[in-house]
Amino acid sequence: MFRWFERRLDPYPMDVPGMPPRGFWAFLLHYSHGAVRWLILLAIGSSLIAVVEVALFGYLGDLVNRLSDTPRDQFWQEEGTRLIAMGALLLIVFPLLNALTSMVMHQTLLGNFPQRVRWQAHRYLLRQSVGYFQDEFAGRIAQRLMQTALAVREVAMKMMDVASYVLVYFLGALVLAASQDWRLALPFAAWGIAYAVMLWQIVPRLGRVSQAQADARSAMTGQIVDSYTNIATVKLFSHSDREEAWVRRGMDRFLQTVHGQMRLSALQDILLTVINVALTAAVTAVGLMLWTRGAISVGAVAVAVPLAMRLNNMSHWIMWEFAALFENVGTVRDGINSLALPRAVRDDPAALPLVTKEGxxxxxxxxxxxxxxxxxxxxxxxxxxxxxxxxxxxxxxxxxxxxxxxxxxxxxxxxxxxxxxxxxxxxxxxxxxxxxxxxxxIGVVTQDTSLLHRSIRDNITYGRPGASDDEVMAAARLAEAQDFIPILSDSQGRRGLDAHVGERGVKLSGGQRQRIAIARVALKDAPILVLDEATSALDSEVEAAIQSRLDMLMQGKTVIAIAHRLSTIAAxxxxxxxxxxxxxxxxxxxxxxxxxxxxxxxxxxxxxxxxxxxxxxxxxxxxxxx
Structure with missing residues (x-):
């Protein structure tokens, strides 16, 4: 049963990723595509649960009246059928509705929905131009991707789940109170107006603060990641104190947004308590007044007061849910600024694959x-x-x-x-x-060689996925890397081709990284070869040894080479x-x-x-x- 619901929403759709819209609602719909029917089912389930809860409250008042008005020996005969129906509603229908919404929420949406957003956004970002990544911290981009995926889920689900439940529940409570006496509904209506005004005044401000907070958080994360990524430079220049000060400025900017958010949250909590106690007191006073005048039964009072207390308890949850909704709205708006950007370099709609015959x-x-x-x-x-x-x-x-x-x-x-x-x-x-x-x-070896934080094998076979270990080692021999690869190891005990090289290849020397890069390009065997200071990180002895291998690599290829050491390109x-x-x-x-x-x-x-x-x-x- 769990697996069936888990498979209802594909977390990895293979549609060609297009540019997300810049508008908030259009952006939300873009990434909710495929999940809409499950969001609607969630809203229907939540609404039905609210109806059942209000119906059970309504019956409670009737039951109190019947307990006081019906003789004990006739009670089961007159009330038995309704009791069985309400029992079935409570013991069967309510648990089934709750189980359905829970399965849709937890199995279908909570995990798959944000993963679907991450996957689609990541595929789009992978095809962004190089300039896009040069203008931003990698950590900041990743942070916004993760934050936005969760925020899209929260906004969509809270709107369909919480909003529908709250709206149906409040309207049901209002109708139930009015069905006893219209004056009994007045405190609920006044509370609803005051509650709506408070939501309207405070919650959007929380959304704006949250947008600033999301931006500050991603910037802070980018600064921290930048320090860690360049830790060797930090230590070489003895600038730990300077890095602390730089990151602290980012942390302070983030903390100021947190303080702003907490002030609004405290104000919200204080005002909410005031209108809640006012609701309970008003409902109790009006109910007792009407009962003493004979306008309503004792059952109506028995329903109205607990209903007011129920709304009192729910209101804090509702407010926090709506606050979280607007916080996530702010996060989504912040994510739009990074994710919904056009590609600077785009394929022509009629573009065909390149056919290289001669180079x-x-x-x-x-x-x-x-x-x-x-x-x-x-x-x-x-x-x-x-x-x-x-x-x-x-x-x-x-x-x-x-x-x-x-x-x-x-x-x-x-x-x-x-x-x-x-x-x-x-x-x-x-x-x-x-x-x-x-x-x-085109095969490229650059001066600034960057390796993936994966195994030696994965890095070399990046040139030709699926290559055998024999082909990998043949490429390594061409790059004069066959001697050091077998003795490599990492902290997990992996050795040789299985050893991981660290972020950007930091566990290897510059010369070793360069030779792995040359092996990668050798395995790729592209018809056009670009060498941008390809041997700059090699010492003279290794360069001399590899030069003849590079000559073999260049055979039959069109080659464009850059070198400040002119002796390497004089021939x-x-x-x-x-x-x-x-x-x-x-x-x-x-x-x-x-x-x-x-x-x-x-x-x-x-x-x-x-x-x-x-x-x-x-x-x-x-x-x-x-």
């Missing part, structure tokens, strides 16, 4: 600047750049920092859209193909020298040396094989973003 790459009139959408537009990083790379050709990109080399590679990977021009792979405009197929055709088929977003020189190593231009000067100024800083290099290109 020819061509840049035609490429122009790009970061922040091009801003009115005060910065200088272009790339300006009308043209470059053709033949299939299987190996080129090296050379230039000072800020020349635009890494930007060119990021555009090839379509991490950003061009401002002008186009990029072609085997004659196909990369803006017209799917991003997944584009990046599947490329062609070197392309960039300056201020333009190509200023092209040719082989020998040809460029013979020209005596920028490349020749860079070569001469190297110390230990690195590009020196040209003292004549000034202006925007010296500091432009890579």
């Amino acid at each position: 020819a790459v061509r840049f035609e009139g490429v122009t790009f600047r970061y922040g091009a959408q801003i009115a005060d537009r910065p200088m272009p990083v790339l300006d009308d750049l043209n470059l053709s790379i033949a299939p299987g050709e190996r080129i090296g990109l050379v230039g000072r920092s800020g020349a635009g080399k890494s930007t060119l590679l990021n555009l090839l990977l379509r991490f950003h859209d061009l401002e002008g021009g186009r990029i072609l792979i085997d004659g196909q405009d990369i803006a017209q193909v799917t991003q997944e197929s584009l990046r599947a055709a 490329m088929d062609r070197l392309v020298v960039m300056e201020a977003g333009k190509i200023v020189e092209e040719g082989s190593h020998a040809e460029l040396l013979a020209q005596g231009g920028i490349y020749a000067r860079l070569w001469q100024r190297q110390s230990g094989g690195f590009i020196g800083v040209d003292e004549e290099q000034t202006g925007p290109s010296a500091s432009a973003a890579e």
Whole structure:
């Protein structure tokens, strides 16, 4: 029975995730899709439970009257049928309704509903552009994802469950009291008006405070995660005190929102107590007055006073439920600001998978600047750049920092859209193909290697899921990683390929991370290979050992390589020298040396094989973003 209800709502729908709407109600409906019928069933069940409870209260008054008016020897004969019906309502119908709503709530919705929201939102965020993640703390994004999923569930369920139960219960109590005497219903009506005014005045304020609190909480979490993620830097610079002060500012901002929330909660509790005791006193006084005048029976008093006390007890629960509802409304609104954002880089609706036959790459009139959408537009990083790379050709990109080399590679990977021009792979405009197929055709090893907090095997097979251990170790040998992998271990006792590498690979040295990254790309075996300072983290001995393996890796591939250590790319088929977003020189190593231009000067100024800083290099290109 439990399993049947648990399977009614799929927590992992495979629909293509679209951008969530920016409007609150539209956002809520977007993520409630699929759960609506179960939310409606929950509301119906809660409403029926409220009706049954009020009906039982109503019968209590009749029972008191009949106990006083009916002779004892005739009581069961006259009242037996109604007693059996009410007994069935109490012992059978009420438990069944409660069981149904409980199953729908706990088995179908409480677990599956937020998981469904997390899954859909996570799938959408995974396809966000790289710039989205560069602009936010990873911990903050994750915190908002988790908070929003729970908040969507709470808002939807409280509206359908609590709101329907409370509305039906209060209206039933009002009708029940009025059915005895209209004057008996007046205290309930006055209480309802006062209660509604208090909800209207206080609860929305709690929602606004909650939105600020959700933002402050996610920011605080992001700050803490940032400190932990960069703990090595914190310790190297002996800045534990500085980190404490920075995080404390975030904690203080969060604490101020908590204090604001607690003030409103205290005010709410005080006012609620006042109107509750007023309700009980008023109902008792009116009931006794009407009874002494013979307007109502003793049974009516016996129903009205306990009903007022029941509402008294319920009101605190109702208020907290509505307060929690508006707190979650605030959390959802805060989540909308992070989750319902358009993708900066989107696939064309008619995009087809990239078909790579030879691996020819061509840049035609490429122009790009970061922040091009801003009115005060910065200088272009790339300006009308043209470059053709033949299939299987190996080129090296050379230039000072800020020349635009890494930007060119990021555009090839379509991490950003061009401002002008186009990029072609085997004659196909990369803006017209799917991003997944584009990046599947390109193997990349970067200077800043980041590994997943998983096993060595998982990290290497990220290049080709499903590869055998023999294929994994073959790729590791190509990357000169075969010696250190068998001796790796982690805190859980896992060794070799099963050892986990820590967050971003912190348990490995820079050189070891770089070799794992090279093995990953070797296993991927993509037709286009991008090397962005691929050997920068390796010492000279390991670099020399791996260079011949890299030559094997590059065979039959179109290669674009960046290296400040010019000796590592001097043997490329062609070197392309960039300056201020333009190509200023092209040719082989020998040809460029013979020209005596920028490349020749860079070569001469190297110390230990690195590009020196040209003292004549000034202006925007010296500091432009890579």
